[in-house]
Amino acid sequence: MNISLPFVQAIPILKHIQKNGFEAYFVGGSVRDFIMNREINDVDITTSATPDEIESLFTHTIPVGKEHGTINVVWENENYEITTFRTESEYINHRRPSEVHFVRDLYLDVKRRDFTINAIAMDTEFNLYDYFNGQTDINNKVIRTVGKPVDRFSEDALRIIRGLRFKSQLGFDIDSYTFRAMEEHIEDIQYLSIERIILELKKLLLGQYINKAIIDLHHLNFWEFVPYFNLIQMNAYQMIHPITLEQFIAITTYKSQVNQDIKCLKLSNASTNYITQFKNALIQLNCITNEKSLYQFVYDFGISIALDIEHQRENLMCNHISLPSQSNYNASLIQHIWQSLPIQNRKMLQINGKELMEVLNKNSGPWLKKVLRDIECAVVQSEVTNRKKDLIEWVKLNVKIS
Numbered sequence: 307m308n309i310s311l312p313f314v315q316a317i318p319i320l321k322h323i324q325k326n327g328f329e330a331y332f333v334g335g336s337v338r339d340f341i342m343n344r345e346i347n348d349v350d351i352t353t354s355a356t357p358d359e360i361e362s363l364f365t366h367t368i369p370v371g372k373e374h375g376t377i378n379v380v381w382e383n384e385n386y387e388i389t390t391f392r393t394e395s396e397y398i399n400h401r402r403p404s405e406v407h408f409v410r411d412l413y414l415d416v417k418r419r420d421f422t423i424n425a426i427a428m429d430t431e432f433n434l435y436d437y438f439n440g441q442t443d444i445n446n447k448v449i450r451t452v453g454k455p456v457d458r459f460s461e462d463a464l465r466i467i468r469g470l471r472f473k474s475q476l477g478f479d480i481d482s483y484t485f486r487a488m489e490e491h492i493e494d495i496q497y498l499s500i501e502r503i504i505l506e507l508k509k510l511l512l513g514q515y516i517n518k519a520i521i522d523l524h525h526l527n528f529w530e531f532v533p534y535f536n537l538i539q540m541n542a543y544q545m546i547h548p549i550t551l552e553q554f555i556a557i558t559t560y561k562s563q564v565n566q567d568i569k570c571l572k573l574s575n576a577s578t579n580y581i582t583q584f585k586n587a588l589i590q591l592n593c594i595t596n597e598k599s600l601y602q603f604v605y606d607f608g609i610s611i612a613l614d615i616e617h618q619r620e621n622l623m624c625n626h627i628s629l630p631s632q633s634n635y636n637a638s639l640i641q642h643i644w645q646s647l648p649i650q651n652r653k654m655l656q657i658n659g660k661e662l663m664e665v666l667n668k669n670s671g672p673w674l675k676k677v678l679r680d681i682e683c684a685v686v687q688s689e690v691t692n693r694k695k696d697l698i699e700w701v702k703l704n705v706k707i708s
């Protein structure tokens with residue numbers, strides 16, 4: 307894909323703003339990634355027009371963060387985030403300011419941004435406005451705050467985590483003054499909302515250079531100031547390959563055996579369920595000793611978790627979690643097993659609880675769940691075919707209920 311395409315598509319929006327007498331630029335991560343020749347996710351637009359003025363210029367707008375200056379404009383079925391040039395009032399308790407001031411000067415807007423590499427603006431002719439030598443830092447692969455690092459981190463400690471996130475994603479080094487200020491202010495991350503931390507941590511762990519970034523996290527005692535992780539000996543963990551936050555948490559709970567509730571991380575139900583599944587799969591890995599048990603494992607956890615485990619092989623191994631050798635556990639084998647399983651879930655069993663009660667002439671009770679599980683395992687391991695007649699016969703022969 308032509309990497310300038312997202313900009314080209316958005317140019318009519320900027321031109322429309324300019325035609326009405328305002329300034330508009332691309333800014334932030336998209337400009338940084340464009341200069342680096344990296345794929346661009348979404349373009350951020352910054353403008354001298356106020357949110358009210360933006361709303362009056364476009365027919366389809368959504369006031370996603372109007373009080374902070376952000377309006378979404380829907381243009382040819384795409385969503386564009388347009389933020390008014392702004393400065394921020396004083397930070398209290400290391401939290402984002404509740405008040406922002408809209409300004410008409412691009413320089414003041416880029417001056418409040420976190421890192422020089424994120425503070426470059428670009429106009430519709432692809433001219434760059436680089437007040438803080440962001441291009442030099444991109445060329446030298448350096449992460450450096452805009453302005454004095456101690457000031458910028460004491461204003462908003464999330465920038466410390468963001469800096470580490472960019473290191474993990476881009477493989478850049480952190481400028482030594484910036485890093486020293488990170489050391490000085492790391493404690494302040496305890497005042498951040500867990501939602502903001504989690505958002506950045508997710509991106510950080512998925513960075514291609516996580517192996518480098520995690521060393522800094524350990525060095526800075528980052529974990530000590532984040533709920534849940536502060537109860538675990540985190541320095542023991544290594545990550546040499548990108549990993550999802552959910553997989554990372556599953557590994558830490560499995561290894562540390564800390565029965566700590568992860569509710570404090572305020573994750574979604576889907577994330578929490580995944581963590582439980584992945585952790586249970588890690589526990590069960592030890593039981594894979596032959597083909598039959600591998601069939602059972604793939605059935606019990608499903609293809610997706612089984613493949614995710616394989617995908618995390620290197621991270622598991624470097625954290626001393628053993629799994630079967632690659633010849634006995636690999637993606638194509640897992641796919642083959644999944645395809646050849648006689649059933650892929652319990653609903654596919656050709657017998658149900660009601661029929662079992664009739665066959666065995668017994669009332670419902672705890673026995674039922676156990677027998678259904680026994681039948682399920684027997685089918686998965688091809689000890690019996692999944693036909694009602696055969697299942698009934700198998701039950702009569704094999705199931706003893708007192």
Ligand code: ATP
Pocket residue numbers: 333334335336347350418419420421424425462464465
């Ligand atoms: P990504 O590629 O992940 O979107 P990004 O650099 O665009 O990376 P965003 O979180 O989307 O990061 O933020 C957009 C821009 O807003 C940043 O590039 C930076 O200029 C500015 N920014 C975001 N968060 C902060 C912050 N906490 N302090 C100062 N500036 C910030």
Ligand code: MG
Pocket residue numbers: 334335336348350
């Ligand atoms: Mg962005």
